[in-house]
Amino acid sequence: MPIAQEKLESLLRAKFPEALLEIVDTVGDQDHYSVKIIDKIFAGKTRVEQHKMVNTALAGHLGAALHALQIKTSAV
Amino acid sequence: MRNIFEEIEKTIQENDVVLFMKGSKDMPQCGFSATVSHILNQLGVEFHDVDILRDPEIRQGIKEFSDWPTIPQLYIKGEFVGGCDIIKEMFQAGELQEMLQEKKVIA
Secondary structure, three states: OOOOHHHHHHHHHHHOOOOEEEEEEOOOOOOEEEEEEEOHHHOOOOHHHHHHHHHHHOOOOEOOOEOEEEEEEEOO | OOOHHHHHHHHHHHOOEEEEEOEOOOOEOOHHHHHHHHHHHHOOOOOEEEEHHHOHHHHHHHHHHHOOOOOOEEEEOOEEEEOHHHHHHHHHHOHHHHHHHHOOOOO
């Protein structure tokens, strides 16, 4: 069950209001996305911690509605 | 009753490098698992593979244990290092090699 890109964006935006967000529907089927999030709140956090913050923002959707999500995070 | 967390803990303590994956290292059943497996092979890392497709309880258990929703998951010396995206990024930056050397897994 896919998820609309607008929905994905609003979920991420709610959690990372200040971030630079880049979302790409990699296959064009609303089921495989690549997201790049640049936000200073990631500063000083490990990659695992950063990705967990993203996973939390999408809680319940990842692995259920969303088949594949490629995540890249950075503070700068 | 089976204690899944205890089993996982034992596995990651007894093996320096453990990859929880879909399929086996000889026959990965998912592109993301295959990617991490290839990276480890390329670095000459001996690792223990756990095929979560063969064990639904471990499949669910490892997600809760690591607080991580997806497979594959890589553990080095008992520590959760990441899934496919993180491992790929670390490998490309040379950080994975550094970590493995620091932890005396590779020379």
